[in-house]
Amino acid sequence: MWNKRQSLSIKLWFTVIAAIILSFLFAYSLSQYYYKNLYVKKIKTDLVNEATLLGEDYPGGKITEDFVQRVEWFNSKNDSEVFVVNNPRELSACLPFEIDYDTLISEEERQLLLEGHAIEKEGYERRFEKNIVAAVIPLIDEDRLEGIIYTYIPVDSITELLRELAEKWLAAVFLFLIVAIFLMTKWLKKLISPINEIERAVHRVSEGDYNIKLQVESQDEIGRLAQAFNEMAQSVFLEEERKKEFLENVAHELRTPLSYVMGYTQALKDGIVKGEEEKQKYLQLISRETHRLQKLLRDLMELAKLDSEQIVSDSTPIAFAQFIEDVIAKYQPILKEKQIRLQIELDPDPIILGVEGRVEQILHNILDNSIKYTDRVGTISLSLHQRKEECELVINDTGRGIPAVDLPHVMERFYRVNKARSRFDGGSGLGLSIVKKLVDQQKGKIHIESVEQKGTKVRIILPTINDDWKL
Incomplete structure (x- = not known):
């Protein structure tokens, strides 16, 4: 059973070695296939062609000594064994001679030869006491089988050739394995090395060491x-x-x-x-x-x-302009006390989808800051406009403003522009962080612009719903 705890390098070793072994087995099977279905078949075809060419010199009638000598001469120059058989006993397939006589051809083969067919043979031949691959061509004259041309190659010679080929093949396989193991070792080392480095880095991070950076050497x-x-x-x-x-x-x-x-x-x-x-x-x-x-x-x-998104999502449509007016009404006493002038321009069309308490919290936190940091006899203006599928709420004051160096950080947690003053004013430095979170939950955007000693402008953009929206 495969051990799940084995290292990746060992698993890759087993995989590659298994692939090599399977490749060798496939190559061996393929060689056997070629031997059985191609090489032997080609030998048979060559033997048939060879015997047929010799048979074309047969003039008919009784087989002469001159024809036999020519075949024997060809046999002396050729790798295969070729001879002419004109012995009636060999050609009659035992009949009417004794039953136990071993002939070169059987009765079935004799009939095929009489019909003019060539015969291909493969296997053990008792007359030669060896395995052979053979071809037999008939020599026919007036429907009479006068003789045959018998040509064959011992299988032992083919086996010897294949053995020589196998020895060379095994030597090549051995050399290939040495080269493959050498290259595979280098390849696996290069492949596994970055993984081991990542593993070590993960352990360091788990121990609290975050000051670590891996070298990226590839794009794979x-x-x-x-x-x-x-x-x-x-x-x-x-x-x-x-x-x-x-x-x-x-x-x-x-x-x-x-x-x-x-x-x-x-x-x-x-x-x-x-x-x-x-x-x-x-x-x-x-x-x-x-x-x-x-x-x-x-x-x-x-x-x-x-942060944990533990807010109950019971959003409802809110007529934003009327909602803003209701929130502003709560600030009238303090506005009157500080003599701050309020300018309102609200488009009645925008309808947003939200939780009333959360939307009110956004307005409260921004208005609290505007009133707190706007001096007496100052001005706070609110404008609301529909912008296609969004609405834009702008709250502008003429207060103390925010220094340019502090402006990018005002929505960070616990960040104070003037820490000493904010502490005694009761500010926690979390108000705008909460606003940013709430606006993000509304899938909106918030942007703050400010000039020191001139005032601050807060722009909030929220998605709206159309009149066809239904609960």
């Missing part, structure tokens, strides 16, 4: 496997780096509020804080940091759900 399947491994190793490395950075960021974000909560709580427990007013101040600080922790944990749980 093994080369593409090495390239795929390099891409996988790089992807795993980046993912591990992101996880590491994520955990560091989480630890960093939790450390500060927890330190505040623990410090203020300990101060209250130890009685260091005197007076009701100061106690209320400390309690407000604890409450602020507790709320920040709650928001951070809520955002982290939200990201974990989005």
Whole structure:
């Protein structure tokens, strides 16, 4: 039974050797076929032609001594044995002579000869005590079998020729095996070497060493496997780096509020804080940091759900313009307090397919940032337009803007443009990451443009459904 744990090189060795053996067996079988069906057949044909040519010199009548001598002369110059038989006893197939006399031809063969047919024979001949291949040609005169021309070649001579051929063939096979084993060893070593290298690299990656890159020396399947491994190793490395950075960021974000909560709580427990007013101040600080922790944990749980796609897909058609107006209504008190002017231009046609809570979360996170970073007496504008099978929502503010160096990173997790200010403002650096995830789930696109001290523009493009859509 084939051992599944055997190395690939051993399996390839067995495969190649089996292929060579099968090839030799096939070649041997083919040689036997040619011997039986072609070589012997050709010898018979040549013997028949040879005897026929000699028979054409037969003038008829009784077979003369001169004709016999000419055949004997031909026999002395030829590889095969050729002779003339004119003995009536040999030609009568025993009858009317004694039964036990061994003739060169049988009664059936005599009848074929009388009809003018040549006879081909193969096998053991008792008269010659050897295996032969023979041909018999009749010499007929007026429907009387006057004699036959009998020509044959001993099979032993054919066997000797084949034996000589087999010896040379076996020598060639032996030489071929030596060359094949030498070339196969080099070929298998070259073939297996990159696979062994990939195996070693996989073990290193499994042990946590991601800083590895295989040399791609070919474009075949093994080369593409090495390239795929390099891409996988790089992807795993980046993912591990992101996880590491994520955990560091989480630890960093939790450390500060927890330190505040623990410090203020300990101060209250130890009685260091005197007076009701100061106690209320400390309690407000604890409450602020507790709320920040709650928001951070809520955002982290939200990201974990989005990453694992554990969102219930209960999408429904949403009239986007009316939905935006309902969300904006919740911000009227804070807009009025900060004296921020709101400009709205909403196309009533776009209808999107989504989960209302998720779409509202997208709008909340963007509007929160716009209001937070827009100074008093600033302006926030919203516009919604249908674009063929998509709609485009643009939220533009006149706030502080984002520096150009920070703009490419604002949707990365825990990234803050101004870390000190954001921490005290309660930002976790996860809001835009969540927005990006939610927009991606809607099969949409988000793009942010910003100029420092002039404002920020957020463009969201979402697919829409037409009026023929049905639940």
